[in-house]
Amino acid sequence: MDLISNLGLGFATAGSPTNLLFCLIGVILGTLIGVLPGIGATATIAMLLPITFQLEPVSSLIMLAGIYYGAQYGGSTTAILINMPGESSSAVTAIDGYQLARKGKAGTALAVAALGSFFAGSVATLLVAILAPLLTIVALKFGAAEYFSLMLLGLVAAIALAHGSILKALAMTVLGLLLGVVGTDIYTGTPRFTFGITAYADGLNFVALAVGVFGIAEILRNLEGEQDRTVLTTKLGSLWPSRADLKAMIAPMLRGTLLGSALGILPGGGAILASFASYTVEKRISKTPEEFGKGSIAGVAGPESANNAGAQTSFIPLLTLGIPANPVMALMVGAMIIQGVVPGPNVAAEQPALFWGIIASMWIGNLMLIVLNLPLIGLWVKLLTVPYHVLFPIIMAFCSIGVYSVNSNVYDLYAVAGFGLMGYVLMKLRCEPAPLLLGFVLGPLLEENLRRAMILGRGDPTTFVTRPISATLLGLTVIVLIVMLLPQVSKKRAEVFSEAE
Amino acid sequence: MARPINKTDAAAGGLFIAVGVLFAVQSMGMEIGTALRMGPGYFPLVLSGVMILLGAAIVFTAFSSEDEPVGTLAWRGMMFILPAPIFFGLTVRGLGFVPSIFFTTLIAARAALKMSWLASLILSVAVMIFCTLVFSVGLGLPFRRFGPWLPV
Amino acid sequence: MALHRILTGALAGTILSSGALMAQDYPERSITMVVPFAAGGPTDTVARLVAEKMSTDLGQQVIVENVGGAGGTLGAGQVATAEADGYTVLLHHIGMATAATLYRNLAYDTLAAFDYVGLVTEVPMTLVGRSDLEPADLASLVTYVKENADTLTMANAGIGAASHLCGMLFQQALNVSLVTVPYQGTGPAMTDLLGGQVDLMCDQTTNTSEQIRGGTIKGYGVTTPARLEIFPDMPTVAEAGLAGMEVSIWHGIYAPKGTPAEAVERLSASLQTVLADPTLAASLAELGTAPSPATDGTPAALQAKLESEIARWEPVIADAGVYAD
Numbered sequence: 001m002d003l004i005s006n007l008g009l010g011f012a013t014a015g016s017p018t019n020l021l022f023c024l025i026g027v028i029l030g031t032l033i034g035v036l037p038g039i040g041a042t043a044t045i046a047m048l049l050p051i052t053f054q055l056e057p058v059s060s061l062i063m064l065a066g067i068y069y070g071a072q073y074g075g076s077t078t079a080i081l082i083n084m085p086g087e088s089s090s091a092v093t094a095i096d097g098y099q100l101a102r103k104g105k106a107g108t109a110l111a112v113a114a115l116g117s118f119f120a121g122s123v124a125t126l127l128v129a130i131l132a133p134l135l136t137i138v139a140l141k142f143g144a145a146e147y148f149s150l151m152l153l154g155l156v157a158a159i160a161l162a163h164g165s166i167l168k169a170l171a172m173t174v175l176g177l178l179l180g181v182v183g184t185d186i187y188t189g190t191p192r193f194t195f196g197i198t199a200y201a202d203g204l205n206f207v208a209l210a211v212g213v214f215g216i217a218e219i220l221r222n223l224e225g226e227q228d229r230t231v232l233t234t235k236l237g238s239l240w241p242s243r244a245d246l247k248a249m250i251a252p253m254l255r256g257t258l259l260g261s262a263l264g265i266l267p268g269g270g271a272i273l274a275s276f277a278s279y280t281v282e283k284r285i286s287k288t289p290e291e292f293g294k295g296s297i298a299g300v301a302g303p304e305s306a307n308n309a310g311a312q313t314s315f316i317p318l319l320t321l322g323i324p325a326n327p328v329m330a331l332m333v334g335a336m337i338i339q340g341v342v343p344g345p346n347v348a349a350e351q352p353a354l355f356w357g358i359i360a361s362m363w364i365g366n367l368m369l370i371v372l373n374l375p376l377i378g379l380w381v382k383l384l385t386v387p388y389h390v391l392f393p394i395i396m397a398f399c400s401i402g403v404y405s406v407n408s409n410v411y412d413l414y415a416v417a418g419f420g421l422m423g424y425v426l427m428k429l430r431c432e433p434a435p436l437l438l439g440f441v442l443g444p445l446l447e448e449n450l451r452r453a454m455i456l457g458r459g460d461p462t463t464f465v466t467r468p469i470s471a472t473l474l475g476l477t478v479i480v481l482i483v484m485l486l487p488q489v490s491k492k493r494a495e496v497f498s499e500a501e
Numbered sequence: 502m503a504r505p506i507n508k509t510d511a512a513a514g515g516l517f518i519a520v521g522v523l524f525a526v527q528s529m530g531m532e533i534g535t536a537l538r539m540g541p542g543y544f545p546l547v548l549s550g551v552m553i554l555l556g557a558a559i560v561f562t563a564f565s566s567e568d569e570p571v572g573t574l575a576w577r578g579m580m581f582i583l584p585a586p587i588f589f590g591l592t593v594r595g596l597g598f599v600p601s602i603f604f605t606t607l608i609a610a611r612a613a614l615k616m617s618w619l620a621s622l623i624l625s626v627a628v629m630i631f632c633t634l635v636f637s638v639g640l641g642l643p644f645r646r647f648g649p650w651l652p653v
Numbered sequence: 654m655a656l657h658r659i660l661t662g663a664l665a666g667t668i669l670s671s672g673a674l675m676a677q678d679y680p681e682r683s684i685t686m687v688v689p690f691a692a693g694g695p696t697d698t699v700a701r702l703v704a705e706k707m708s709t710d711l712g713q714q715v716i717v718e719n720v721g722g723a724g725g726t727l728g729a730g731q732v733a734t735a736e737a738d739g740y741t742v743l744l745h746h747i748g749m750a751t752a753a754t755l756y757r758n759l760a761y762d763t764l765a766a767f768d769y770v771g772l773v774t775e776v777p778m779t780l781v782g783r784s785d786l787e788p789a790d791l792a793s794l795v796t797y798v799k800e801n802a803d804t805l806t807m808a809n810a811g812i813g814a815a816s817h818l819c820g821m822l823f824q825q826a827l828n829v830s831l832v833t834v835p836y837q838g839t840g841p842a843m844t845d846l847l848g849g850q851v852d853l854m855c856d857q858t859t860n861t862s863e864q865i866r867g868g869t870i871k872g873y874g875v876t877t878p879a880r881l882e883i884f885p886d887m888p889t890v891a892e893a894g895l896a897g898m899e900v901s902i903w904h905g906i907y908a909p910k911g912t913p914a915e916a917v918e919r920l921s922a923s924l925q926t927v928l929a930d931p932t933l934a935a936s937l938a939e940l941g942t943a944p945s946p947a948t949d950g951t952p953a954a955l956q957a958k959l960e961s962e963i964a965r966w967e968p969v970i971a972d973a974g975v976y977a978d
Binding site for chain 1: 718832
Binding site: 047181451 | 512517524527539543548555556578582583587590602609612632
């Protein structure tokens with residue numbers, strides 16, 4: 001079996017004491033930096049990247065991959081504990097994870113996230129190993145029209161992110177889309193809505209938006225009633241998930257893994273949909289949808305699994321095509337080039353030790369993460385006993401550094417303050433921030449692919465329905481929309497009838 | 502029988518309408534283009550339209566639902582929390598990383614009534630030392646520790 | 654305007670005189686090399702390779718700082734206003750010259766705001782097509798493109814990107830106008846080329862060489878005067894009679910205007926040493942490029958290059974009528 005011998009080579013490479021050490025260092029550093037509030041995977045990698053340049057190619061990439069998983073993991077921890085996501089994926093985790101923490105079930109939420117991530121990571125790694133070349137062919141079938149339809153499907157899913165008014169959720173999504181449009185139009189070079197500030201020419205910074213509307217708005221809300229500290233329960237509750245919790249997470253974890261793996265393969269940005277999509281699915285099929293947004297185990301397990309699975313499979317386009325699927329992968333490409341390995345379709349054949357070593361290290365890294373993090377849960381949860389008025393100035397300091405470190409752009413810091421205010425006002429008006437974030441990440445992709453599809457299709461809008469994959473996705477969108485709106489409609493009708501009686 | 506208006510929803514809807522109008526006006530200043538070659542204004546203009554419609558719908562529903570109180574506002578929080586990152590942005594290059602992060606923490610700490618001046622100072626010094634060690638010394642981020650505004 | 658000049662002159666004068674005092678010990682602390690693009694990109698890669706070698710030669714760390722955004726103009730603007738003490742330098746590519754025309758409201762005056770250290774490298778570009786594109790070689794591609802100008806699509810990595818500039822030259826050389834499809838960076842553009850969603854692209858050899866070798870895209874020609882060592886069978890565009898399409902992505906190191914002459918000389922001398930270093934040549938060869946000859950690692954060479962490139966691109970960009978501001 002080729003696969004066995006290849007995996008053997010991979011584990012032999014990744015399992016060498018040096019590489020194990022660098023994997024461990026990467027995972028630890030990634031977790032530690034990523035767990036600092038407001039600092040997500042991108043900021044962490046931007047900070048730690050130069051450290052890896054001095055190493056051997058394999059060790060360097062293994063360490064970078066370790067940093068990547070570690071940072072994602074750390075980001076989820078902060079999202080759960082203090083509602084401070086540093087990444088779009090952990091924004092979803094924050095919705096229910098933070099509510100669990102407020103209920104005194106922070107330990108449960110963290111453990112569920114860790115277990116879900118590990119399971120998803122393991123399955124997705126195996127998928128990468130077995131199916132990488134095959135999946136690549138499928139991924140290349142996705143053109144602009146397909147991506148547009150996929151993003152549209154993702155947007156419809158945004159409705160499920162909110163547990164309040166659907167109208168407001170929609171309005172927040174559109175607001176997110178509009179904010180995502182800010183910056184230079186890539187088709188004409190026209191600056192849009194930048195108010196003449198060149199620093200916003202590449203768009204608003206996602207980390208600034210996420211930190212502002214989630215984290216800072218939450219700090220402000222907590223400062224409202226300083227006297228009655230309802231913020232976080234002093235009672236920590238049990239650290240470990242109960243048997244019932246574990247049972248509740250299995251199905252969402254499986255579905256999340258599947259969904260995340262599939263979306264992660266798409267080089268055009270499918271992975272960012274993973275956690276949002278999983279949340280939608282779970283809420284939709286849950287027997288207790290009313291729990292979502294108030295501390296649902298499934299609402300943490302599903303998206304966390306999906307997110308981690310997507311993170312693994314997003315290595316597929318990088319490894320088989322040499323195409324980076326997200327900014328983190330772009331950094332990996334840079335690291336490979338600096339190490340003298342030019343990523344491309346030949347890497348697997350010409351550098352088998354590197355290729356399979358990275359794949360094996362994915363699994364080793366995930367294993368290390370869970371071994372490292374399960375015992376740490378107790379420590380993280382203890383952080384909640386730090387008095388809030390000591391915690392939040394520290395959070396503000398880390399946020400400032402984290403946002404600045406991504407691009408050394410001081411305007412991103414001004415944006416943080418602006419988004420903090422905006423998030424707070426919207427929160428007071430009972431508008432939830434999650435759909436806004438989804439809109440923001442999808443906005444540019446939606447527009448870019450819509451316009452590109454129209455250009456490639458010579459202005460013929462039927463291109464969206466004549467291409468089979470695109471048509472299927474659009475069909476799904478319609479179905480999802482109907483399924484979503486039906487209960488609302490029937491509820492309204494029920495109300496009307498009851499009033500009439 | 503006049504029903505109470507849901508002021509929160511009315512305000513939210515009004516805000517969305519205002520934002521929609523703002524973006525729409527800006528979009529009209531740009532080339533709209535055609536469906537084949539959409540100009541930079543096409544997509545935002547469509548979105549602004551949707552936004553205004555949704556805002557109007559939210560205002561409309563405000564008339565048929567109960568009022569919910571907005572609650573207290575964190576004025577002190579806003580006065581100190583929001584300027585903290587702005588201050589960091591304004592001074593990180595001029596003053597340098599070390600003094601800038603110190604004052605940033607200090608400003609943020611003043612948002613809490615519970616923090617005495619002394620406690621704020623101690624906390625800010627601790628954060629300053631920790632951040633300098635971790636980010637500047639440990640990770641070697643290209644921050645200038647002390648900037649040109651300071652006499653050497 | 655006049656007052657502004659006098660002020661900058663006076664300011665430069667004071668800095669110069671204060672700089673003379675410290676010049677003997679230069680450099681006495683680490684030097685920041687600003688790269689106006691994100692970490693991990695091709696320019697960042699070149700900068701890190703060079704910075705590492707220069708650190709050894711100067712005896713002080715040369716730290717790369719990524720200040721990305723707005724086609725490199727944010728980082729360049731930041732260096733233009735940085736302290737001219739020899740401890741902040743800029744490594745920028747051809748975009749330094751094209752931005753002068755592409756951006757009509759630049760925050761700095763490209764020719765007046767910088768001192769020159771030297772040229773670093775020139776990366777050749779390759780004209781490539783999707784793997785199942787009909788023509789087998791450059792000569793038949795030329796005829797094919799002329800006949801099918803209405804239906805062919807040409808990808809680029811965004812306004813002002815190397816692939817955009819090269820694409821403009823290609824279309825002007827053939828006197829055709831293809832449907833241009835901009836992408837957000839090289840990655841997605843290459844993905845669509847691999848997937849056969851677009852037909853043609855012209856990009857840095859750094860990005861194309863492995864794909865060409867793997868047979869996932871077709872390599873038609875190189876934009877340098879001579880053929881490349883890694884692709885001896887691939888003709889140059891000049892061989893196919895495409896006049897004026899020669900283009901390469903050159904990189905240079907700049908310092909803010911008014912940097913002490915001694916510091917500039919020291920940096921330039923260090924750059925020349927590094928350019929002659931065979932290990933740098935080996936690393937750059939992996940990228941499909943080579944260091945500039947050490948004799949080009951001089952202020953005069955970079956200044957001449959920048960001036961001639963600004964003059965060259967101005968009409969090209971004006972003809973295409975595309976601006977990025």
